[in-house]
Amino acid sequence: MTKARVLLIDDDDQMRSSTAQALELSGFEVEALAAGEEALALAAPSFAGAVLSDIRMPGMDGMTLLGRLHEVDAEIPVILVTGHAEVQLAVQAMRSGAYDFIEKPFVVHDLAKVLRRAIEHRGLVLENRRLRAVAGKRDDMEARLPGRTLVMVDLRYRLRAIGASDADTLIVGPTGAGKEVAARALHDMSARAGKPFVAINCAALPEALIESELFGHEAGAFPAALRPRYGKFEHARGGTVLLDEIGSMPLELQAKLLRVLHERVITRLGSNDPVPLDVRFIATSKTDLKDAVENGTFREDLYWRLNVAMLQVPPLSARREDIPLLFLHLVRESATRHKLPEREVPPAYLTALAGRDWPGNVRELRNLSERFVLGLEGTDLGDPAGTRLADRVAEFERSLISGAIAAHGGRLKPVYEMLGISRKTLYEKMQKHGIDRRLIVDRTDEIDA
Incomplete structure (x- = not known):
């Protein structure tokens, strides 16, 4: 039977060694590390274990490590070890997504129970992901x-x-x-x-x-x-x-x-x-x-x-039709990361995004999504860059229609109403530009026109 895996991070050599030995005697496979950076090299969305970290460390402390690990996978269970005087910090850690915390000095038996619960929970998360993939859903x-x-x-x-x-x-x-x-x-x-x-x-x-x-x-x-x-x-x-x-x-x-x-x-x-x-x-x-x-x-x-x-x-310029959906995806990620309500994105804003140039590609779009979620970015982007009618009218029209379709979830009625054209004209333009709404919308079920 495979042993439950634990990444143990503590800068104190003696504490790290004694804790690792005690956990190994309790049946865990322990990777004892002196710094948070080493744990990041081992963490991945497929990691099937738990992370146990001291909260007070030089360089990358436990709170920073928690945030960095959750950038890799928000459902990796992280247990933080705190001192008696750090209960308020521990509560903050729980609000930031820590699985649990345990105070020093701790009883190994109690720590082992917390770790086993965390690892069992992680196993269920990974199994659910596998089953969703097998069922043909978004992997x-x-x-x-x-x-x-x-x-x-x-x-x-x-x-x-x-x-x-x-x-x-x-x-x-x-x-x-x-x-x-x-x-x-x-x-x-x-x-x-x-x-x-x-x-x-x-x-x-x-x-x-x-x-x-x-x-x-x-x-x-x-x-x-x-x-x-x-x-x-x-x-x-x-x-x-x-x-x-x-x-x-x-x-x-x-x-x-x-x-x-x-x-x-x-x-x-x-x-x-x-x-x-x-x-x-x-x-x-x-x-x-x-x-x-x-x-x-x-x-x-x-x-x-x-x-x-x-x-x-x-580059993003080679897949402009993806920009509206990608931005919505990044907004959801940013809202989750900052623990803020997801801000509604106006369809016209998404349409304008699809028409802009993005020299920084996904990284630049991600930065915009962060500012948008934090309320540092308005919804008035002005005229999309690079839309000179003489040489880019066809490209812009295609981006405009694709962005509007994505913004309205594949429903065509609000698209032709927003663009001020007839249903027939919209179909003709979609055919002219080779636009297939099934490749644009973020679902595979039947879409009402």
Whole structure:
């Protein structure tokens, strides 16, 4: 029988060790961690356990960790450990979505009961999600990457096709389009879902420490190396490494990465002993790496080694019909996250959104949804950008009609009334622009005209 899994986070080495030992004796599988950041690498929508965290820690405290975990999945159960004088803080934590809290000093038997209830609840949540997917309802993939346009349907199909494999994957798309979301989806669909997902921003790594950060080092490898340290590749043990914006990686390091991809071993700085590496690599790029290969800034052999499977995440401009529904989806998410009532979005506002340019893609739209929910954004967007009649009238008309259909849930009568045209004219324009309302509305049941 599989043991119930617990992520234990406490910066106090002695407390962490004694609590982990006691919980293991109570039948739990415990992953003892010193910092909240380590827990985030292990958390995923497929995580089938509970999180137990001290509330007072340097760096990322328990409250911050709670919020970050719920950004990954709002139904991951988090139990916070508090001191006697922190009951008010614990109440705040419960209001912020904590599953429960327990005061120090605690009785292990009582803690174990709370953890078992939390893990049983988590099991029911995951089973309900699985049953909904089997029943043909909206699955987790569509919740992560919503959209009814053909480019998004195709992307989700490709993600499902390669998700369960161990194939290294290259994900290409503009900034803010959702490349990391797609990468996490691949990880969560694979057999590695319960293992770490380690994201590495290749553009942000300090050049002087880049090898140590990735490969780790032994004590004395360089003047500041006072003790051995795992690199990020080793930390991903059994899981997935995301190399974000891999085109920014220096050429010298590209050669070493190629060896890692080929041999699946690493060698820490200051050591001659190879360390086996069981990870899946996913790389992202906002530009076509073929161009980087041609201008000599990216190795061709590394490009082909990474490009076992390739996914293209489209910009919002390639799926304008999705914008109204996507915005409504983001508004719901934001309202839930901020524990605010969902604000009604006027249909005309959604129509205007569909006609605007979105250079920041989904990230820019998400930021707008946050401001909208917080009441920092009005409902007057002015004229949608980029609607010059001479060269974009057809595109704008198509976006306008698609946005109105989405805003009214697929019902056509309020659409042609709002646009001031006849029913026949609306049908003719839908046929002219190839608009299929079944691909626009967020449901598959029969829609009244």
